[in-house]
Amino acid sequence: MKRVVDKGKTLLVDGPASVNVLSGEVEVLGAPIRTGVRMVIREGKRIPFEVKAKAEFDLTLGEKAVVNEVEGSTVPVSWMKAADEVLGREKPVTVMVVGGVDSGKTSFCLYLANRSLKEKRSVTIIDADLGQSDLGPPSTIGSCRLARPVIDPFEIGVESVFFIGVTSPSGAVSKIVEGIMSMKEKVLKRGVDVLIINTDGWIEGEEAIRYKVALVQQVKPNLVVGIQEQSELTFLLGALTGTQKLAVETPSAVRKRDREERKLLRELGYKKYLKGARAESFPLCWVMIGDFAFGTGVPSSRERMKKIEESLGATPLYCEETSDFVFIALGKGQWVVEEFAKDLEQKLNKKVKIIREGNEEGLLVVLHDAKNNFLGIGILESIDYKRRVIRVYTPVHKHVASLHVVQVKLDKKGREIGLTEVFTDYV
Numbered sequence: 001m002k003r004v005v006d007k008g009k010t011l012l013v014d015g016p017a018s019v020n021v022l023s024g025e026v027e028v029l030g031a032p033i034r035t036g037v038r039m040v041i042r043e044g045k046r047i048p049f050e051v052k053a054k055a056e057f058d059l060t061l062g063e064k065a066v067v068n069e070v071e072g073s074t075v076p077v078s079w080m081k082a083a084d085e086v087l088g089r090e091k092p093v094t095v096m097v098v099g100g101v102d103s104g105k106t107s108f109c110l111y112l113a114n115r116s117l118k119e120k121r122s123v124t125i126i127d128a129d130l131g132q133s134d135l136g137p138p139s140t141i142g143s144c145r146l147a148r149p150v151i152d153p154f155e156i157g158v159e160s161v162f163f164i165g166v167t168s169p170s171g172a173v174s175k176i177v178e179g180i181m182s183m184k185e186k187v188l189k190r191g192v193d194v195l196i197i198n199t200d201g202w203i204e205g206e207e208a209i210r211y212k213v214a215l216v217q218q219v220k221p222n223l224v225v226g227i228q229e230q231s232e233l234t235f236l237l238g239a240l241t242g243t244q245k246l247a248v249e250t251p252s253a254v255r256k257r258d259r260e261e262r263k264l265l266r267e268l269g270y271k272k273y274l275k276g277a278r279a280e281s282f283p284l285c286w287v288m289i290g291d292f293a294f295g296t297g298v299p300s301s302r303e304r305m306k307k308i309e310e311s312l313g314a315t316p317l318y319c320e321e322t323s324d325f326v327f328i329a330l331g332k333g334q335w336v337v338e339e340f341a342k343d344l345e346q347k348l349n350k351k352v353k354i355i356r357e358g359n360e361e362g363l364l365v366v367l368h369d370a371k372n373n374f375l376g377i378g379i380l381e382s383i384d385y386k387r388r389v390i391r392v393y394t395p396v397h398k399h400v401a402s403l404h405v406v407q408v409k410l411d412k413k414g415r416e417i418g419l420t421e422v423f424t425d426y427v
Helices: 077-087 105-120 173-190 206-219 235-241 257-274 302-312 340-348
Strands: 001-003 008-013 017-028 038-041 048-063 064-070 093-099 123-127 142-144 162-163 194-198 223-228 245-249 278-283 285-289 318-321 325-330 352-356 365-366 375-385 388-396 402-410 414-421
Touching: 008 017, 038 048, 077 105, 077 223, 093 105, 093 206, 105 123, 105 194, 105 223, 123 173, 142 173, 142 352, 162 173, 162 375, 173 194, 173 206, 194 402, 206 235, 223 235, 235 285, 257 375, 257 414, 302 325, 302 340, 340 352, 365 388, 375 402
Parallel strands: 093 194, 093 223, 123 194, 223 245, 285 402, 325 352
Antiparallel strands: 001 048, 008 048, 008 064, 017 038, 017 048, 123 142, 142 162, 278 388, 318 325, 365 375, 365 402, 375 388, 402 414
16 A cells, blocks of 8 residues: 655554555654565554654555554754754663653663664663563563664663563562663773663662662662653652653653553563474473472482372372472372362471472473573473473573573463462462
8 A cells, every 4th residue: 555645744553563664764663664674563663753754665564453643743952952962962871761561661672772872872782671561571671782873672672681580670670670781881881872761661669769769879870861751750759869751752642552552562572582392301400490400309208208198199100309398290180179288388487389290381481501591582391290391392402501481471482371379489
Protein backbone atom coordinates (compact mmCIF):
# COMPACT_ATOMS: atom_id res chain seq x y z
CA MET A 1 0.00 0.00 0.00
CA LYS A 2 1.42 3.38 -1.08
CA ARG A 3 0.83 6.52 1.00
CA VAL A 4 2.00 10.10 0.50
CA VAL A 5 2.43 12.30 3.59
CA ASP A 6 3.02 16.06 3.49
CA LYS A 7 5.79 17.93 5.24
CA GLY A 8 5.04 18.78 8.88
CA LYS A 9 2.98 15.66 9.57
CA THR A 10 3.76 12.40 11.38
CA LEU A 11 2.71 8.95 10.24
CA LEU A 12 2.04 6.65 13.21
CA VAL A 13 2.37 2.95 12.37
CA ASP A 14 1.38 0.24 14.86
CA GLY A 15 2.84 -3.19 14.14
CA PRO A 16 2.87 -5.82 12.91
CA ALA A 17 3.90 -3.97 9.77
CA SER A 18 6.80 -3.17 7.48
CA VAL A 19 7.58 0.27 6.11
CA ASN A 20 9.72 1.42 3.19
CA VAL A 21 10.30 5.16 2.65
CA LEU A 22 10.37 5.54 -1.12
CA SER A 23 11.09 9.27 -1.26
CA GLY A 24 11.24 12.40 0.85
CA GLU A 25 12.90 13.24 4.16
CA VAL A 26 11.76 11.32 7.26
CA GLU A 27 12.93 10.99 10.87
CA VAL A 28 11.99 8.63 13.69
CA LEU A 29 12.78 10.02 17.16
CA GLY A 30 15.67 12.03 15.76
CA ALA A 31 17.02 9.21 13.58
CA PRO A 32 17.09 9.97 9.83
CA ILE A 33 15.49 7.21 7.75
CA ARG A 34 17.16 6.12 4.52
CA THR A 35 14.99 5.64 1.46
CA GLY A 36 14.69 2.18 -0.02
CA VAL A 37 15.28 0.31 3.26
CA ARG A 38 12.38 -1.76 4.58
CA MET A 39 11.83 -1.64 8.36
CA VAL A 40 9.87 -4.20 10.34
CA ILE A 41 7.65 -2.99 13.19
CA ARG A 42 6.82 -5.54 15.89
CA GLU A 43 3.30 -6.16 17.09
CA GLY A 44 2.71 -4.05 20.20
CA LYS A 45 5.09 -1.31 18.99
CA ARG A 46 4.26 2.10 17.49
CA ILE A 47 6.79 3.96 15.33
CA PRO A 48 6.31 7.72 14.57
CA PHE A 49 7.58 8.69 11.10
CA GLU A 50 8.03 12.46 11.21
CA VAL A 51 7.98 13.94 7.70
CA LYS A 52 10.52 16.75 7.16
CA ALA A 53 9.95 16.91 3.39
CA LYS A 54 6.99 15.41 1.50
CA ALA A 55 7.43 11.65 1.52
CA GLU A 56 5.99 8.53 -0.08
CA PHE A 57 5.70 5.34 1.97
CA ASP A 58 5.22 1.73 0.93
CA LEU A 59 3.34 -0.01 3.77
CA THR A 60 2.72 -3.71 4.36
CA LEU A 61 0.26 -4.16 7.21
CA GLY A 62 -0.42 -7.19 9.37
CA GLU A 63 -3.82 -8.15 10.75
CA LYS A 64 -3.61 -5.90 13.84
CA ALA A 65 -1.63 -3.07 12.26
CA VAL A 66 -2.98 0.49 12.44
CA VAL A 67 -1.88 3.62 10.53
CA ASN A 68 -2.73 7.18 11.56
CA GLU A 69 -1.61 10.56 10.30
CA VAL A 70 -1.28 13.46 12.76
CA GLU A 71 -0.27 17.11 12.47
CA GLY A 72 3.16 18.20 13.62
CA SER A 73 5.77 16.25 15.57
CA THR A 74 4.92 13.75 18.30
CA VAL A 75 8.18 14.63 20.11
CA PRO A 76 7.22 16.99 22.98
CA VAL A 77 9.03 20.33 23.26
CA SER A 78 10.04 19.32 26.80
CA TRP A 79 11.97 16.36 25.31
CA MET A 80 13.86 18.71 22.99
CA LYS A 81 14.76 20.98 25.92
CA ALA A 82 15.84 17.98 28.04
CA ALA A 83 18.11 16.76 25.23
CA ASP A 84 19.58 20.28 24.94
CA GLU A 85 20.21 20.23 28.70
CA VAL A 86 22.03 16.88 28.50
CA LEU A 87 24.11 17.86 25.47
CA GLY A 88 25.10 21.11 27.13
CA ARG A 89 26.67 19.31 30.09
CA GLU A 90 30.28 18.34 30.60
CA LYS A 91 31.15 14.83 29.35
CA PRO A 92 30.64 12.11 30.44
CA VAL A 93 27.04 12.53 31.56
CA THR A 94 24.82 9.79 33.00
CA VAL A 95 21.06 10.18 32.59
CA MET A 96 18.53 7.96 34.37
CA VAL A 97 15.01 7.86 32.92
CA VAL A 98 12.04 7.09 35.19
CA GLY A 99 8.31 6.87 34.53
CA GLY A 100 5.29 4.60 34.66
CA VAL A 101 4.34 1.78 32.32
CA ASP A 102 3.83 3.01 28.72
CA SER A 103 4.89 6.55 29.61
CA GLY A 104 7.35 6.82 26.71
CA LYS A 105 10.61 5.98 28.54
CA THR A 106 12.10 3.88 25.74
CA SER A 107 11.12 6.45 23.10
CA PHE A 108 12.75 9.23 25.12
CA CYS A 109 15.92 7.15 25.54
CA LEU A 110 16.06 6.62 21.78
CA TYR A 111 15.39 10.30 21.05
CA LEU A 112 18.16 11.37 23.45
CA ALA A 113 20.53 8.75 22.02
CA ASN A 114 19.83 9.77 18.41
CA ARG A 115 20.22 13.48 19.21
CA SER A 116 23.53 12.70 20.94
CA LEU A 117 24.78 10.71 17.96
CA LYS A 118 23.91 13.62 15.67
CA GLU A 119 26.19 15.77 17.83
CA LYS A 120 29.00 13.20 17.37
CA ARG A 121 28.76 11.99 21.00
CA SER A 122 29.43 8.36 21.92
CA VAL A 123 26.34 6.78 23.47
CA THR A 124 25.59 3.67 25.53
CA ILE A 125 22.15 2.55 26.72
CA ILE A 126 21.58 0.37 29.79
CA ASP A 127 18.13 -1.25 29.68
CA ALA A 128 16.99 -2.16 33.21
CA ASP A 129 13.31 -2.72 32.42
CA LEU A 130 13.28 -6.43 33.31
CA GLY A 131 9.83 -7.29 31.96
CA GLN A 132 9.97 -5.23 28.77
CA SER A 133 13.68 -5.37 27.96
CA ASP A 134 14.57 -4.42 24.39
CA LEU A 135 18.27 -5.27 24.64
CA GLY A 136 18.75 -8.44 26.70
CA PRO A 137 16.18 -11.21 27.20
CA PRO A 138 13.44 -10.69 29.84
CA SER A 139 14.66 -11.06 33.46
CA THR A 140 18.03 -9.45 32.62
CA ILE A 141 19.66 -6.02 32.40
CA GLY A 142 21.30 -5.36 29.04
CA SER A 143 23.63 -2.70 27.66
CA CYS A 144 24.82 -1.70 24.22
CA ARG A 145 27.06 1.00 22.76
CA LEU A 146 25.28 2.53 19.76
CA ALA A 147 27.17 2.79 16.49
CA ARG A 148 24.35 4.45 14.55
CA PRO A 149 20.91 6.06 15.07
CA VAL A 150 18.26 3.56 16.17
CA ILE A 151 14.47 3.32 15.82
CA ASP A 152 14.02 0.04 17.73
CA PRO A 153 16.72 -1.21 20.16
CA PHE A 154 15.34 -4.75 19.81
CA GLU A 155 17.06 -4.95 16.43
CA ILE A 156 20.58 -4.01 17.56
CA GLY A 157 21.47 -6.87 19.87
CA VAL A 158 23.24 -6.62 23.22
CA GLU A 159 26.88 -6.33 24.28
CA SER A 160 26.65 -7.07 27.99
CA VAL A 161 23.98 -8.81 30.10
CA PHE A 162 23.51 -8.99 33.87
CA PHE A 163 21.26 -11.81 35.09
CA ILE A 164 18.50 -10.87 37.58
CA GLY A 165 16.14 -13.86 37.30
CA VAL A 166 12.72 -12.19 37.61
CA THR A 167 10.64 -9.99 35.31
CA SER A 168 9.38 -7.74 38.11
CA PRO A 169 11.70 -5.54 40.24
CA SER A 170 9.82 -6.18 43.48
CA GLY A 171 11.95 -8.47 45.61
CA ALA A 172 15.08 -8.02 43.47
CA VAL A 173 16.00 -4.43 44.32
CA SER A 174 19.52 -5.05 45.64
CA LYS A 175 20.41 -7.25 42.65
CA ILE A 176 19.12 -4.66 40.17
CA VAL A 177 21.19 -1.95 41.86
CA GLU A 178 24.22 -4.26 41.72
CA GLY A 179 23.63 -4.96 38.02
CA ILE A 180 23.27 -1.32 36.99
CA MET A 181 26.27 -0.27 39.09
CA SER A 182 28.40 -3.03 37.56
CA MET A 183 27.41 -2.07 34.02
CA LYS A 184 27.86 1.67 34.65
CA GLU A 185 31.37 1.07 35.96
CA LYS A 186 32.32 -0.96 32.87
CA VAL A 187 30.82 1.58 30.46
CA LEU A 188 32.54 4.59 32.05
CA LYS A 189 35.84 2.71 32.23
CA ARG A 190 35.61 2.01 28.51
CA GLY A 191 34.77 5.65 27.84
CA VAL A 192 31.47 7.22 26.79
CA ASP A 193 30.05 10.71 26.36
CA VAL A 194 26.39 9.98 27.16
CA LEU A 195 25.20 7.02 29.26
CA ILE A 196 21.42 6.53 29.27
CA ILE A 197 19.83 4.23 31.87
CA ASN A 198 16.24 3.14 31.20
CA THR A 199 14.30 1.82 34.21
CA ASP A 200 11.12 -0.21 34.80
CA GLY A 201 7.62 1.23 35.18
CA TRP A 202 7.18 0.48 38.89
CA ILE A 203 6.49 3.92 40.42
CA GLU A 204 3.32 3.58 42.50
CA GLY A 205 3.34 3.11 46.27
CA GLU A 206 5.88 3.69 49.01
CA GLU A 207 7.89 0.57 48.21
CA ALA A 208 8.30 1.62 44.57
CA ILE A 209 9.40 5.12 45.57
CA ARG A 210 11.93 3.76 48.08
CA TYR A 211 13.29 1.47 45.37
CA LYS A 212 13.74 4.27 42.82
CA VAL A 213 15.27 6.58 45.44
CA ALA A 214 17.74 3.84 46.46
CA LEU A 215 18.56 3.26 42.79
CA VAL A 216 19.33 6.96 42.23
CA GLN A 217 21.35 7.24 45.44
CA GLN A 218 23.53 4.24 44.54
CA VAL A 219 23.93 4.84 40.79
CA LYS A 220 24.39 8.63 41.19
CA PRO A 221 23.29 9.80 37.72
CA ASN A 222 24.12 13.39 36.77
CA LEU A 223 20.48 13.91 35.81
CA VAL A 224 17.16 12.13 36.37
CA VAL A 225 14.49 12.64 33.70
CA GLY A 226 10.97 11.84 34.89
CA ILE A 227 8.30 11.21 32.25
CA GLN A 228 4.76 11.77 33.47
CA GLU A 229 1.31 12.07 31.94
CA GLN A 230 -0.06 14.33 34.68
CA SER A 231 1.59 14.54 38.11
CA GLU A 232 2.15 10.85 38.99
CA LEU A 233 5.87 11.42 39.66
CA THR A 234 5.40 14.31 42.09
CA PHE A 235 6.24 12.29 45.21
CA LEU A 236 9.07 10.35 43.56
CA LEU A 237 10.82 13.40 42.11
CA GLY A 238 10.26 15.26 45.38
CA ALA A 239 11.99 12.45 47.27
CA LEU A 240 15.10 12.72 45.08
CA THR A 241 16.82 15.36 47.19
CA GLY A 242 20.34 16.34 46.22
CA THR A 243 19.78 15.06 42.66
CA GLN A 244 19.31 17.18 39.56
CA LYS A 245 16.08 16.24 37.83
CA LEU A 246 13.79 17.26 35.00
CA ALA A 247 10.10 16.48 34.52
CA VAL A 248 8.93 16.00 30.92
CA GLU A 249 5.56 14.97 29.55
CA THR A 250 4.32 11.75 28.04
CA PRO A 251 3.72 12.18 24.28
CA SER A 252 0.06 12.35 23.29
CA ALA A 253 0.72 9.67 20.65
CA VAL A 254 2.23 7.13 23.05
CA ARG A 255 0.81 3.64 22.64
CA LYS A 256 -0.89 2.11 25.69
CA ARG A 257 -0.40 -1.65 25.74
CA ASP A 258 -2.55 -4.16 27.59
CA ARG A 259 -1.16 -7.11 29.54
CA GLU A 260 -1.37 -9.48 26.57
CA GLU A 261 0.61 -7.12 24.34
CA ARG A 262 3.34 -6.74 26.97
CA LYS A 263 3.43 -10.53 27.31
CA LEU A 264 3.76 -10.82 23.53
CA LEU A 265 6.74 -8.44 23.51
CA ARG A 266 8.44 -10.49 26.25
CA GLU A 267 7.88 -13.64 24.20
CA LEU A 268 9.52 -12.00 21.18
CA GLY A 269 12.52 -11.38 23.45
CA TYR A 270 12.68 -15.06 24.42
CA LYS A 271 12.34 -16.18 20.79
CA LYS A 272 15.15 -13.85 19.72
CA TYR A 273 17.56 -15.54 22.13
CA LEU A 274 16.31 -19.10 21.43
CA LYS A 275 17.00 -18.95 17.70
CA GLY A 276 18.97 -22.02 16.58
CA ALA A 277 18.30 -23.91 19.83
CA ARG A 278 18.75 -27.67 20.23
CA ALA A 279 18.85 -30.07 23.18
CA GLU A 280 22.08 -30.05 25.23
CA SER A 281 23.00 -31.98 28.38
CA PHE A 282 24.93 -30.56 31.36
CA PRO A 283 26.00 -31.88 34.78
CA LEU A 284 23.35 -31.29 37.44
CA CYS A 285 25.92 -29.68 39.76
CA TRP A 286 26.29 -26.78 37.29
CA VAL A 287 22.73 -25.65 38.03
CA MET A 288 22.44 -22.61 40.31
CA ILE A 289 19.26 -21.96 42.30
CA GLY A 290 19.90 -18.48 43.62
CA ASP A 291 23.47 -18.66 44.95
CA PHE A 292 23.28 -22.38 45.68
CA ALA A 293 24.73 -25.06 43.38
CA PHE A 294 22.00 -27.65 42.92
CA GLY A 295 23.10 -31.25 43.10
CA THR A 296 26.05 -30.57 45.42
CA GLY A 297 24.26 -31.59 48.62
CA VAL A 298 25.14 -34.89 50.28
CA PRO A 299 23.01 -38.04 49.86
CA SER A 300 20.87 -38.84 52.89
CA SER A 301 22.14 -41.63 55.13
CA ARG A 302 20.32 -44.97 55.33
CA GLU A 303 18.83 -43.99 58.67
CA ARG A 304 17.62 -40.65 57.32
CA MET A 305 16.16 -42.29 54.21
CA LYS A 306 14.20 -44.65 56.42
CA LYS A 307 12.66 -41.69 58.29
CA ILE A 308 11.90 -39.97 55.01
CA GLU A 309 10.21 -43.02 53.50
CA GLU A 310 8.19 -43.63 56.67
CA SER A 311 7.01 -40.01 56.86
CA LEU A 312 6.14 -39.68 53.19
CA GLY A 313 4.86 -43.18 52.55
CA ALA A 314 6.93 -43.20 49.35
CA THR A 315 10.48 -43.94 48.21
CA PRO A 316 12.09 -40.81 46.69
CA LEU A 317 13.57 -40.89 43.22
CA TYR A 318 16.29 -38.54 44.45
CA CYS A 319 17.28 -37.01 47.78
CA GLU A 320 20.06 -34.68 48.90
CA GLU A 321 20.73 -32.58 52.01
CA THR A 322 22.51 -29.36 52.88
CA SER A 323 23.15 -28.05 56.39
CA ASP A 324 19.61 -26.73 56.69
CA PHE A 325 17.70 -28.12 53.70
CA VAL A 326 16.45 -31.42 52.29
CA PHE A 327 15.54 -31.69 48.62
CA ILE A 328 13.38 -34.62 47.52
CA ALA A 329 12.30 -35.56 44.01
CA LEU A 330 9.46 -38.04 43.64
CA GLY A 331 8.56 -40.06 40.57
CA LYS A 332 5.83 -38.82 38.23
CA GLY A 333 3.22 -41.17 39.70
CA GLN A 334 4.01 -40.41 43.35
CA TRP A 335 2.13 -37.98 45.56
CA VAL A 336 2.63 -36.69 49.11
CA VAL A 337 0.14 -34.98 51.43
CA GLU A 338 1.39 -31.58 52.63
CA GLU A 339 1.00 -32.58 56.28
CA PHE A 340 3.44 -35.47 55.75
CA ALA A 341 6.08 -33.01 54.49
CA LYS A 342 5.58 -30.78 57.55
CA ASP A 343 5.91 -33.79 59.80
CA LEU A 344 9.17 -34.67 58.07
CA GLU A 345 10.52 -31.14 58.62
CA GLN A 346 9.97 -31.54 62.36
CA LYS A 347 11.62 -34.95 62.45
CA LEU A 348 14.68 -33.83 60.50
CA ASN A 349 14.79 -30.27 61.89
CA LYS A 350 15.39 -28.99 58.36
CA LYS A 351 13.34 -27.30 55.68
CA VAL A 352 12.02 -29.82 53.16
CA LYS A 353 11.38 -29.16 49.47
CA ILE A 354 9.50 -31.84 47.52
CA ILE A 355 8.89 -31.83 43.77
CA ARG A 356 7.67 -34.45 41.33
CA GLU A 357 9.72 -35.50 38.34
CA GLY A 358 8.65 -33.38 35.37
CA ASN A 359 7.66 -30.28 37.39
CA GLU A 360 10.85 -28.61 36.21
CA GLU A 361 9.94 -28.92 32.53
CA GLY A 362 9.78 -25.54 30.75
CA LEU A 363 11.72 -23.48 33.29
CA LEU A 364 13.72 -20.63 31.78
CA VAL A 365 17.48 -21.11 32.19
CA VAL A 366 20.25 -18.51 31.79
CA LEU A 367 23.70 -19.85 30.85
CA HIS A 368 27.05 -18.32 31.91
CA ASP A 369 30.71 -19.05 31.26
CA ALA A 370 33.46 -19.58 33.86
CA LYS A 371 33.81 -15.81 34.37
CA ASN A 372 30.04 -15.51 34.88
CA ASN A 373 29.56 -13.77 31.52
CA PHE A 374 26.13 -14.19 29.93
CA LEU A 375 26.10 -16.70 27.07
CA GLY A 376 22.39 -17.03 26.34
CA ILE A 377 19.15 -18.61 27.53
CA GLY A 378 17.49 -21.99 27.30
CA ILE A 379 14.44 -23.98 28.33
CA LEU A 380 14.79 -26.81 30.83
CA GLU A 381 13.54 -30.03 29.25
CA SER A 382 14.20 -32.58 31.98
CA ILE A 383 16.40 -33.69 34.85
CA ASP A 384 17.79 -37.22 34.95
CA TYR A 385 18.24 -37.63 38.71
CA LYS A 386 19.91 -41.03 38.43
CA ARG A 387 22.58 -39.84 36.02
CA ARG A 388 22.64 -36.34 37.57
CA VAL A 389 22.22 -34.68 34.19
CA ILE A 390 20.08 -31.72 33.17
CA ARG A 391 18.79 -31.45 29.60
CA VAL A 392 18.27 -27.92 28.20
CA TYR A 393 16.90 -26.65 24.89
CA THR A 394 19.35 -23.84 24.01
CA PRO A 395 21.37 -22.29 21.18
CA VAL A 396 24.41 -22.18 23.50
CA HIS A 397 26.73 -25.14 22.90
CA LYS A 398 30.17 -24.12 24.18
CA HIS A 399 31.95 -22.64 27.20
CA VAL A 400 29.03 -23.20 29.62
CA ALA A 401 30.07 -23.29 33.28
CA SER A 402 26.81 -22.59 35.14
CA LEU A 403 23.06 -22.55 34.55
CA HIS A 404 20.75 -20.26 36.54
CA VAL A 405 17.10 -21.29 36.82
CA VAL A 406 14.36 -18.62 36.53
CA GLN A 407 10.77 -18.80 37.84
CA VAL A 408 9.32 -18.23 34.34
CA LYS A 409 8.01 -21.25 32.41
CA LEU A 410 8.06 -21.34 28.60
CA ASP A 411 7.13 -23.71 25.83
CA LYS A 412 9.63 -24.46 23.05
CA LYS A 413 8.28 -21.62 20.93
CA GLY A 414 9.20 -19.12 23.64
CA ARG A 415 5.62 -18.53 24.77
CA GLU A 416 5.04 -17.87 28.47
CA ILE A 417 3.15 -20.62 30.27
CA GLY A 418 3.28 -18.92 33.65
CA LEU A 419 5.38 -18.64 36.81
CA THR A 420 6.41 -21.47 39.09
CA GLU A 421 7.97 -21.82 42.53
CA VAL A 422 9.37 -25.31 41.88
CA PHE A 423 12.86 -24.35 43.03
CA THR A 424 12.39 -20.95 44.66
CA ASP A 425 12.68 -22.18 48.26
CA TYR A 426 15.69 -24.36 47.56
CA VAL A 427 18.45 -21.84 48.36
